[in-house]
Structures are given as structure tokens and as C-alpha cells.
Amino acid sequence: MPKAHCSTLRLTPGHLREEGLPSAEGGTVVLLANLTELARELAHLLEVVSTDELLYAQSLCESVRNQVICSRALLRFLLGQQLAVDAASLRFACGPHGKPELIGHQLAFNTSRSDDTFAVALASRGQVGVDVEKFRPISGYEEITRGFLRNEAPIVFSGPEERRHRSFLRIWTCKEAVVKAIGLGLTAPLNGFAVSLDPPAITPLQPEFNRHWSLETVIDGDVVLAAAVAL
Numbered sequence: 001m002p003k004a005h006c007s008t009l010r011l012t013p014g015h016l017r018e019e020g021l022p023s024a025e026g027g028t029v030v031l032l033a034n035l036t037e038l039a040r041e042l043a044h045l046l047e048v049v050s051t052d053e054l055l056y057a058q059s060l061c062e063s064v065r066n067q068v069i070c071s072r073a074l075l076r077f078l079l080g081q082q083l084a085v086d087a088a089s090l091r092f093a094c095g096p097h098g099k100p101e102l103i104g105h106q107l108a109f110n111t112s113r114s115d116d117t118f119a120v121a122l123a124s125r126g127q128v129g130v131d132v133e134k135f136r137p138i139s140g141y142e143e144i145t146r147g148f149l150r151n152e153a154p155i156v157f158s159g160p161e162e163r164r165h166r167s168f169l170r171i172w173t174c175k176e177a178v179v180k181a182i183g184l185g186l187t188a189p190l191n192g193f194a195v196s197l198d199p200p201a202i203t204p205l206q207p208e209f210n211r212h213w214s215l216e217t218v219i220d221g222d223v224v225l226a227a228a229v230a231l
């Protein structure tokens with residue numbers, strides 16, 4: 001079976017004003033946004049956010065509230081553009097482990113946020129998962145690797161300390177993207193599949209991961225992102 005084609009684009013203010021966005025038709029697109037840089041454009045999109053989404057955001061601590069509202073507005077805008085429908089009219093359902101999906105449309109999507117960096121993956125075929133992280137030292141990464149990234153430990157534990165932290169985050173984003181694609185999130189057994197990076201690939205080791213996988217990893221400045229598609 002052919003792999004799902006995946007392309008990544010960093011959104012600029014122009015994309016939210018007049019420039020055409022890439023279509024997910026026939027493949028997968030990942031859109032990466034800095035919510036602070038896009039604040040002015042996002043302010044014009046906020047009216048598409050539903051009352052439920054606003055109430056949810058209000059239940060969160062103040063430091064993340066605005067980012068969550070902006071990310072919901074941006075998600076609705078991107079989905080609305082992709083489907084050529086009114087962004088405010090989109091409705092969502094939630095899977096048993098919390099994965100949101102569109103009601104009444106085939107387009108699959110997934111989102112991830114790290115501070116003010118927000119990623120949206122849109123896929124016309126299969127199930128998609130995305131994870132984004134800011135590069136930073138992760139305390140306890142050795143224990144996490146020995147527990148949950150056993151297949152990838154040789155990659156994480158090679159090279160100098162700084163490279164190990166980066167390798168850890170690259171692997172971790174791939175792991176999260178995979179378990180988010182199948183909707184299980186971190187309830188899935190992370191050692192049930194193996195990630196390789198050069199080139200990015202998934203090897204299923206347990207039945208729940210027996211799918212045709214496409215994996216993309218992107219490093220963009222201080223951000224690392226992975227998107228996984230299961231066909």
C-alpha cells in the first residue's frame with residue numbers, strides 16, 4: 001500500500017488573510033502556527049469559537065486560556081477553509097479516549113500545542129496524529145526512555161548530552177503522534193511499536209499497531225514536530 005504523502009507549512013499572517021492554504025486532498029498537511037505571532041489575525045477569527053469551547057477555556061488557568069481560545073479559532077478556521085464550510089457551523093464528537101473528530105465530514109484531524117506553538121494535521125485518508133514540543137532539556141529523560149522507549153533507547157543514548165535531549169524529544173513526538181493517530185493517546189503501550197528516524201518509520205510490534213504507517217518529523221527552529229498517518 002502506498003504511504004500517505006505529508007507536507008508541513010508554517011502559517012504566516014498572510015495565510016490567514018488572503019493567501020491560499022494547501023489542500024489536504026489526497027494526502028496530509030500539517031500546519032504549524034505561533035499563536036503569539038498570529039495574535040492580530042486570530043483576533044478577527046474568535047467569533048467562530050462555540051459557547052462550549054469558551055466555557056471550557058474559562059475553566060482553565062489564565063496563562064493558557066487565551067492560547068486555547070486562539071487555537072480553537074484557528075482549528076475551526078483551517079477546517080472551514082479545507083471543507084469550504086462556515087467555520088462556526090462545525091461540530092465535533094469525542095472518541096472513548098478523548099480524540100476529537102468532525103461530525104458529518106470525512107476529513108481527519110489532530111492538534112497539539114506546546115506553549116504558543118500550535119500544530120494542526122489534516123488528512124483526507126486514514127487516521128492522523130500530531131505532536132509538537134519546544135526543544136528543552138527534559139529532566140528524567142533517561143528513566144522515561146528505559147520505561148517507555150525501550151526500542152529506541154540506542155538512538156536516544158547515543159552522542160553527547162545535548163544531542164540526547166534532542167533525540168529524546170524527536171522520538172517522543174513520534175511516539176505521541178502514533179498513539180494519537182489511533183486515538184488511544186498515552187493509554188496505548190508505547191513499547192508496542194518501534195520508531196526509527198533516518199528515515200522516519202514505524203515498525204508495529206503489537207497487533208493494535210498493525211497498520212500501514214507514514215511518519216514525518218520536522219525540526220523548525222526551536223520546535224520539533226511529528227505527524228503519523230495510519231492507513
Ligand SMILES: CC(C)(COP(=O)(O)OP(=O)(O)OC[C@H]1O[C@@H](n2cnc3c(N)ncnc32)[C@H](O)[C@@H]1OP(=O)(O)O)[C@@H](O)C(=O)NCCC(=O)NCCS
Pocket residue numbers: 068096097098099100110111112113114129130131132176179180181182183184185186187
Ligand atoms: C492525547 C494526549 C496524548 C495529549 O497529550 P498532550 O501532550 O498533553 O497534549 P497535546 O497538546 O499534544 O494534544 C492535545 C490535543 O490532542 C487531542 N486529543 C485528546 N485526546 C486524544 C486522544 N486520545 N487521541 C488523539 N488525540 C487526542 C485533543 O485535540 C487535544 O486538544 P485539546 O486539549 O485542546 O482538546 C493525552 O492527553 C492522553 O493520552 N489522553 C488520553 C488519556 C485518556 O484516556 N483520557 C481519558 C479522557 S476521556
